[in-house]
Amino acid sequence: MSAYHVVIIGGGATGAALAHDLTLRGVQVTLVERGEVTSGTTGRHHGLLHSGARYAVKDPESARECIQENTILRRIAPGSFELNDGLFVAITDEDLAYYDDFMEGCAATGIPTRTLSREEALRLEPNLNPDLKLAVQVPDGTMDAMRLPLRFLATAKHNGARILPFHRVTGLRFHGRTVVGVQGRDLVRNRDFTLDADLVVNAAGPWAEQIARMADVDVPVVPSPGVLVAVYGRWTNMVINRLHRAGDGDIVVPQRTLSVIGTSSWVVDDPDHLDVPEEHIRLMYEKGAEMIPALAHAPMRAAWAAARPLVGSRQAQSGRELSRTFKVFDHAEEGVEGFVTIVGGKATTARAMAEVTADLVVRKLGLDAPCRTREVVLLPHTAYYA
Amino acid sequence: MSTVTLRVFRFKQGDAAPHYDTFTVTAGPRTTVLEALQAVRRDQDPSLILRHSCHHASCGTCGMRVNGHEVLACVTPLADLGPVVTVEPLQNAPLVADLVVDMHPFYATFTQAGMPLVRTSDNLAGSHPAPGIETLTRFENCLECGLCLSACPVVATDPLYLGPAAMAAAWRVVQEPRGADPAQALAWVDQEHGCWRCHLAFECSTVCPNDVQPGQAIAALRQRLVQGEPAPPRPRPAAAEPAPSPARAARRGLRAWFDPRGRDVGYWAFVLHRVTGLALVFYLVLHLWVLRLLARGPQAWDDFIALARSPLFLALDGVLLFGILFHGLNGLRVALVGLGRGAARHKALFWALMAVLVVALLVGVAALVAVVHGA
Numbered sequence A: 001m002s003a004y005h006v007v008i009i010g011g012g013a014t015g016a017a018l019a020h021d022l023t024l025r026g027v028q029v030t031l032v033e034r035g036e037v038t039s040g041t042t043g044r045h046h047g048l049l050h051s052g053a054r055y056a057v058k059d060p061e062s063a064r065e066c067i068q069e070n071t072i073l074r075r076i077a078p079g080s081f082e083l084n085d086g087l088f089v090a091i092t093d094e095d096l097a098y099y100d101d102f103m104e105g106c107a108a109t110g111i112p113t114r115t116l117s118r119e120e121a122l123r124l125e126p127n128l129n130p131d132l133k134l135a136v137q138v139p140d141g142t143m144d145a146m147r148l149p150l151r152f153l154a155t156a157k158h159n160g161a162r163i164l165p166f167h168r169v170t171g172l173r174f175h176g177r178t179v180v181g182v183q184g185r186d187l188v189r190n191r192d193f194t195l196d197a198d199l200v201v202n203a204a205g206p207w208a209e210q211i212a213r214m215a216d217v218d219v220p221v222v223p224s225p226g227v228l229v230a231v232y233g234r235w236t237n238m239v240i241n242r243l244h245r246a247g248d249g250d251i252v253v254p255q256r257t258l259s260v261i262g263t264s265s266w267v268v269d270d271p272d273h274l275d276v277p278e279e280h281i282r283l284m285y286e287k288g289a290e291m292i293p294a295l296a297h298a299p300m301r302a303a304w305a306a307a308r309p310l311v312g313s314r315q316a317q318s319g320r321e322l323s324r325t326f327k328v329f330d331h332a333e334e335g336v337e338g339f340v341t342i343v344g345g346k347a348t349t350a351r352a353m354a355e356v357t358a359d360l361v362v363r364k365l366g367l368d369a370p371c372r373t374r375e376v377v378l379l380p381h382t383a384y385y386a
Numbered sequence B: 001m002s003t004v005t006l007r008v009f010r011f012k013q014g015d016a017a018p019h020y021d022t023f024t025v026t027a028g029p030r031t032t033v034l035e036a037l038q039a040v041r042r043d044q045d046p047s048l049i050l051r052h053s054c055h056h057a058s059c060g061t062c063g064m065r066v067n068g069h070e071v072l073a074c075v076t077p078l079a080d081l082g083p084v085v086t087v088e089p090l091q092n093a094p095l096v097a098d099l100v101v102d103m104h105p106f107y108a109t110f111t112q113a114g115m116p117l118v119r120t121s122d123n124l125a126g127s128h129p130a131p132g133i134e135t136l137t138r139f140e141n142c143l144e145c146g147l148c149l150s151a152c153p154v155v156a157t158d159p160l161y162l163g164p165a166a167m168a169a170a171w172r173v174v175q176e177p178r179g180a181d182p183a184q185a186l187a188w189v190d191q192e193h194g195c196w197r198c199h200l201a202f203e204c205s206t207v208c209p210n211d212v213q214p215g216q217a218i219a220a221l222r223q224r225l226v227q228g229e230p231a232p233p234r235p236r237p238a239a240a241e242p243a244p245s246p247a248r249a250a251r252r253g254l255r256a257w258f259d260p261r262g263r264d265v266g267y268w269a270f271v272l273h274r275v276t277g278l279a280l281v282f283y284l285v286l287h288l289w290v291l292r293l294l295a296r297g298p299q300a301w302d303d304f305i306a307l308a309r310s311p312l313f314l315a316l317d318g319v320l321l322f323g324i325l326f327h328g329l330n331g332l333r334v335a336l337v338g339l340g341r342g343a344a345r346h347k348a349l350f351w352a353l354m355a356v357l358v359v360a361l362l363v364g365v366a367a368l369v370a371v372v373h374g375a
């Protein structure tokens, strides 16, 4: 293990994957998270292991990342995914008109597809809207939003990383313009703490801008919430997507005994102020029922909101126009050494985000340590508590 | 919008003792306890800590006691709970701070059940999903929330008890091994602190947010052990390690018997069974003491009989009869359910036996009165 110590701010999917990656490269890692791990956006996401098909037409870069990571994750996190695949269903003629673009996009980004006739689709999923025209099967899957990142954290911990939940960062420590650590509040003991670091990584998702401001640098992250509605009943076994341009309420992910309908998209200033507008709940029911009519009468288990950490212009209106890809910022470019930010992406691509970030981190530390996270099989999530 | 006062349990490592803080929050019809606590943390006291992640009853992290009931805060609407709502951490687990408990002991036992952690889309073998597949019963249904351990009166007093969630996992292995060894799981629960330790309060099944029915699973394990082919001798897995000492300190012990908040009939049956059992022992001693009077000659005995005819004494006879009947009839229920009979309908069984109790008690008291006054 090298003598270098890196502090990661944020215990979501991104921070978790990065802690794992850096630990494997021999770096001492301490991860600080203000709440329980995955209590930010990560735990609240839709639970979809993306195949990338959703982005194949409009956001091919993101689509390519998704399918690559989808394949890697199945290998390194066996047992974590339902191997249930996904269907993109065309309900209207308008949907059908999108079919060619969709197939072309999938082919170009390397996403395997299989077109099913109406009858074949209904045989697999009898609760689908019987008016559907056709469906395309893709390697989507159901994942557990909390337990996959827990596996990264568990493995990192067993390789020597320190994970500190309930530690809120309130400021960075400087030597001139170089970041040399963090300070904050230990909420378990109710006292201040400080940590020295050779480098600090800001992986605070939609809060990344708040952290960046502590170093007087700017990170263009747009917190873009979406509403999700979980209803009782597993109405399909596969993930169901609407075959059209990504829009509201067009994905249904079966989770355990629930079906989760999502999502909507708008933009906010403060990711801690998320409401769940009643009309969005209605919209989820309405749109979901267009694909699976029985959803209209399925009793609700929960409705909630989470904020995507999208990278892009603050002028964004709904967040849908922003790419789902990610970006690493080396703040040395703005004159602040020892400080790196990683934002954007998806939970599905967290490992890739960590790889790119860790490449930069080890380069900055002057280490020669290649990434090993493509091969190392993760410990089960229960090992986080062992 | 309504206004609710939250009484929140507070404790930080290093504090001498816990205390309660009150916060006033506004709640809409859908506001959950979790959302209210998040708002408190954001707007009133940033030092408050709690666990949460999925916000839809899937991750199992937000378990806490709300007005004494073990619930998932993320699916518990605040508006239904009255003007003052008390929020406390789960019991029978070591306290970290505020509403956060340490899940290490939970997982230490849970993982010993050997259940493969594989998510599948398949139905559990032997389940009969209703049309619309709304009732899939897969053990992955267990959210690992620990509500069942907090509610269980046996977990409260026996630090080595394997507990409901882990035994439900063991039953899952028996039902559908998926590569694990069912004999191993059966051997693991077949021990003093395993399935035989359960006293069928069924609080676990009452509080379980995802209908895992651990109580019924424990009864099923017993039935399998009683009826099953004798397993070939195999090295017995080590008995559960004693939980680390903080876990033990966190158990509530006997106090748990007498906390009425949030409990259901199975729990009352459990407590009354113990109370009547102890009372009957006391009565037996008393009875022997009374019999000793016989040795003092007829006068002493006649004096006692006169006393025994007083209304107060008759009333005590009625209480005694209740104790005998309750202990006997509930004992029957415990024996039946313990062998896997009627576990699914344990409450109905309880009430049916209580109906028998009422009839027998009335007949018995009438007979007593007749004997005393008729003679």
Ligand SMILES: Cc1cc2nc3c(=O)[nH]c(=O)nc-3n(C[C@H](O)[C@H](O)[C@H](O)COP(=O)(O)OP(=O)(O)OC[C@H]3O[C@@H](n4cnc5c(N)ncnc54)[C@H](O)[C@@H]3O)c2cc1C
Residues within 6 Å of the ligand: A009, A010, A011, A012, A013, A014, A015, A032, A033, A034, A035, A037, A038, A039, A040, A041, A042, A043, A044, A045, A046, A047, A048, A049, A050, A167, A168, A169, A170, A203, A204, A205, A206, A207, A224, A225, A226, A227, A228, A262, A263, A305, A306, A307, A308, A309, A343, A344, A345, A346, A347, A348, A349
């Ligand atoms: C509605 C919705 C649905 C989605 N569905 C999917 C999906 O199905 N599949 C998929 O792959 N992706 C999905 N995503 C995207 C995915 O959830 C996110 O991209 C991902 O979870 C972001 O992870 P993160 O670690 O970057 O951020 P976060 O999970 O938000 O982590 C940042 C962490 O930093 C912590 N933090 C903030 N401030 C501080 C501080 N001062 N001190 C210490 N810690 C701090 C926060 O508490 C938080 O836990 C969805 C997103 C949304 C909004």
Ligand code: SF4
Residues within 6 Å of the ligand: B060, B141, B142, B143, B144, B145, B146, B147, B148, B149, B164, B165, B168, B204, B207, B208, B209, B210, B211, B212, B213, B214
């Ligand atoms: S059995 Fe039920 S109550 Fe117990 S941990 Fe599992 S989900 Fe929670």
Ligand code: FES
Residues within 6 Å of the ligand: B051, B052, B053, B054, B055, B056, B057, B058, B059, B060, B061, B062, B063, B072, B073, B074, B075
């Ligand atoms: S937050 Fe996941 S169960 Fe409540």
